[in-house]
Amino acid sequence: MVKNMFGSLTAKLSSIFSKLRGRGTLSEADVDAALREIRISLLESDVALSVVKTFIAEVKEKAIGAQILSSLSPGHIVVKVVYDHLVEVLGSDSGELKLQGLPAAILMVGLQGSGKTTTTAKLAKRLKEKENKRVLLVSLDIYRPAAQLQLEILGKNIGVDSLSIVEGQKPLDIANRAITQARVGGYDVVIFDTAGRLQLDAELMKELRELQTLISPGETLFVADSLTGQDAVNIAKGFMESVSLTGVVLTRVDGDAKGGAALSMRQVTGCPIKFIGLGEKVDALEPFHPKRIADRILDMGDIVSLVEKTMETVDMASAEAMAKKLQQGGLDLSDFALQLEQMLKMGGLATLMNHMPGMEQIKGQIPAHLMDDKILKRNLAMIRSMTKEERKSPELLNASRKRRIAKGSGTQVQDVNRLLKMYQDMSDATKKFGKLAKLGQLGKLNFLKNGLKGFNPGRMK
Amino acid sequence: MAGWFQNLKNSLSKTSSKIVQGLTSLILKRKLDQEILDELEEILIMSDLGVEVSKTLIANLKALKFDQEITLEEIKLFLAEEIAKILQNVEQSFEIKEESKPFIIMMVGVNGAGKTTTVAKLCKLFKNQNKTVKCIAGDTFRAAGSAQLDMWGTRIGVEVVTGDSGTDPASLVYRGVQSAMSAKDDVLVVDTAGRLQNNAGLMDELGKIYRVIQKQDETAPHEVLLVLDATVGQNAHSQVELFSKIVKVSGLVIAKMDSSAKAGVIVGLAQKFKLPIYFMGLGEGAEDLEEFKAKEFSYGLLGLDIDGDTKR
Known part of the structure; x- marks a missing residue:
């Protein structure tokens, strides 16, 4: 779901970084070029200009400082820096509500049509079901026709009480009545839904201030529409100036907006984004996870975590030795086993594929059973059942040796044959390695070439 | 003026x-x-x-x-x-064609854009032009969605066709169109539930409502107005594109122009889709609707x- 929201920015960043991939060193000019493109992407994704500027400046500083830290390609380091910073800016994991006082109060604020009332009901349902709280719903929206009725009906639908509606009562009076009612009735939490208002509307903002003073809520949640454009900063600023906010709820994340508003709102308010709304149903509310969102924003096929894993798991020395062997065309089954081991360490073939940008097409061409880690493990078992000589010279493997290997690894002779066929295919492939490197999709795997040189999943059929 | x-x-x-x-x-x-x-x-x-x-x-x-x-x-x-x-x-000025009776206007848009308020404003506008007006509270999904328009109807003196919450909107719209036809109303405004343009299921439902109207009068709906929130960013492009794929969007209304947002996205929309922009919403009152004027907007x-x- 979240993917839709940030998908387009992702595609753009992906093409930007493909330009950077495979370069030796990262000059300031390279960083600048990449960041210029990122700037445009972020703007097109509705991140507010002032927020973009800050973001880019910070990333640039980090990117230039970080360039010689590892043996990975410079492009990937920029990706990592952009990603890390994105996570940082988006804030920490959330979904926690500060429920203080008895009853604890939550005040919902925002523009007209941002999704306050629906979010109020979603929160109530969550508190009721996940935290066993007794919740009272209160609508302070006396302006929009039938707004109070809307909340009352939603309350009924989710089995949560709402304060009875008294026609003609003013918001402050309703709030007072609610507080009394909540105390008498033994409620744990009162959620106050307010009328949508423009931050420019001095009178209504004054009302909101008075309400906040009266209610003194543990949480004042700013409900913001993820479809919002550049004005997100002004809106957020305006609300910040009138009332103190404690968190943001981002709605309509199930839409296809690029969602830059998330970044804008977060940076302007300094408040955590606590929840995201993902639909019209009353349970379509999820805690906000910055990493998940940042993954989607970049969607470098989660290249970042792959970079991290690669750095952790691939033994550079043995990989280099293998690369040398490859160049001489002397790959044997021991080397093959080593590659299988490394793949398993990185989470198996399926994970690897999911991590690769642009792997979607290739993925479809690989039979599902080959994506199964069991196969990797079985192949490893067979190779381990071979003698050193057999691994070096597979041509030694006659029928009786194959039977022995099958027995030793708990497989069938056909499995051994299949493995040998796969090995043969791979050997053939390595001979064409020079050409392979130029093939578009595999070209993108350059940064992994130390670890995976010559392993061509497309040929495993 | x-x-x-x-x-x-x-x-x-x-x-x-x-x-x-x-x-x-x-x-x-x-x-x-x-x-x-x-x-x-x-x-x-x-x-x-x-x-x-x-x-x-x-x-x-x-x-x-x-x-x-x-x-x-x-x-x-x-x-x-x-x-x-x-x-x-x-x-472009919005015109009610006399030969179409009722002149059927269908309102579409994402959730919270301002459709229902705009429906009320339009009804008020046509009523002020001495036309007989009816509207259909087609938002049967949102809790109290039809009550909202019903209350508007009472305020501005316009008859509202409503159904119970959860009623199939297409059948409600069928009933509303029949009622407006037999009453020989001048104008019928059809409100619909808000929906995100990438939600295939809800967009199908919208297509069905459109076809129900079309079945009763093959020239209808005479206008399909997409309501955009002035605070919207570049996602407006996707909204216009995807709504137009399902229903024949014939014009735009920009709601909430009294906000601090500039709605500059309509410049790009004008170049790309060339859809008329008829009205701008400027507040929560029934009269807060103005015709869109390019020069005023640009100078402003x-x-x-x-x-x-x-x-x-």
């Missing part, structure tokens, strides 16, 4: 003061160099015009005025006129006084 312009200007002035400040701080009279152009581009981007449209406008400015001594006023006028030129192509966007311009 003066009243509505003042209204619009008041609301735009809140939004444009930033732009004006931006421009004022830029130059008094000096050579138009790249630095100024870059800043101008940013100002346009901040108004939601989008990167591409902003770049094009600035490129035009550069081509004609680069390196020339130029004043703030000249730059503002140039940009306002350029934007007005684009928007004039989509400025840049903080220019259109009266001042004519006096000069």
Whole structure:
């Protein structure tokens, strides 16, 4: 779901970084070029200009400082820096509500049509079901026709009480009545839904201030529409100036907006984004996870975590030795086993594929059973059942040796044959390695070439 | 005439003061160099015009005025006129055709854009033109969605066709159209539930409502108005594109123009989709609806006084 929201920015960043991939060193000019493109992407994704500027400046500083830290390609380091910073800016994991006082109060604020009332009901349902709280719903929206009725009906639908509606009562009076009612009735939490208002509307903002003073809520949640454009900063600023906010709820994340508003709102308010709304149903509310969102924003096929894993798991020395062997065309089954081991360490073939940008097409061409880690493990078992000589010279493997290997690894002779066929295919492939490197999709795997040189999943059929 | 312009200007002035400040701080009279152009581009981007449209406008400015001594006023006028030129192509008066009875208007849009309030405003407008008006509260999904319009109906004295919550909207719309036909109403406004344009299931439902109307009068709906929230960013492009795929969107209404947002995205929409922009919503009252005027919008966007311009 979240993917839709940030998908387009992702595609753009992906093409930007493909330009950077495979370069030796990262000059300031390279960083600048990449960041210029990122700037445009972020703007097109509705991140507010002032927020973009800050973001880019910070990333640039980090990117230039970080360039010689590892043996990975410079492009990937920029990706990592952009990603890390994105996570940082988006804030920490959330979904926690500060429920203080008895009853604890939550005040919902925002523009007209941002999704306050629906979010109020979603929160109530969550508190009721996940935290066993007794919740009272209160609508302070006396302006929009039938707004109070809307909340009352939603309350009924989710089995949560709402304060009875008294026609003609003013918001402050309703709030007072609610507080009394909540105390008498033994409620744990009162959620106050307010009328949508423009931050420019001095009178209504004054009302909101008075309400906040009266209610003194543990949480004042700013409900913001993820479809919002550049004005997100002004809106957020305006609300910040009138009332103190404690968190943001981002709605309509199930839409296809690029969602830059998330970044804008977060940076302007300094408040955590606590929840995201993902639909019209009353349970379509999820805690906000910055990493998940940042993954989607970049969607470098989660290249970042792959970079991290690669750095952790691939033994550079043995990989280099293998690369040398490859160049001489002397790959044997021991080397093959080593590659299988490394793949398993990185989470198996399926994970690897999911991590690769642009792997979607290739993925479809690989039979599902080959994506199964069991196969990797079985192949490893067979190779381990071979003698050193057999691994070096597979041509030694006659029928009786194959039977022995099958027995030793708990497989069938056909499995051994299949493995040998796969090995043969791979050997053939390595001979064409020079050409392979130029093939578009595999070209993108350059940064992994130390670890995976010559392993061509497309040929495993 | 003066009243509505003042209204619009008041609301735009809140939004444009930033732009004006931006421009004022830029130059008094000096050579138009790249630095100024870059800043101008940013100002346009901040108004939601989008990167591409902003770049094009600035490129035009550069081509004609680069390196020339130029004043703030000249730059503002140039940009306002350029934007007005684009928007004039989509400025169009909304007409109720007498030969279509009832003249059926279908309202569509994402959740919270301002459809229901706009329906009420339109009904009020047509009623003021001495037309017999009816509307259908087609939002049977949202809790109290139909009650909201029903209460509007009472306020403005317009009959509202409603159904119980959860009623199939298509069947409700069928009933509403039948009722308006037999009553020989002049205008029928059909409200629909808000839906995100990428939600296939709900978009199918919208297509069904459209076909139900069409089945009863093959020339209907006579207008399909997409309501956009003025605070929307570049996602407006996706909204227009995807709603147009399902129903024949014939025009736009920009709601919440009294907010601080600049709704600059409509410049790009005008270039790409060429759909008429009929109205702008300027508040929560039933009368807070104005016809869209390209020149006023463009001048307002840049903080220019259109009266001042004519006096000069």
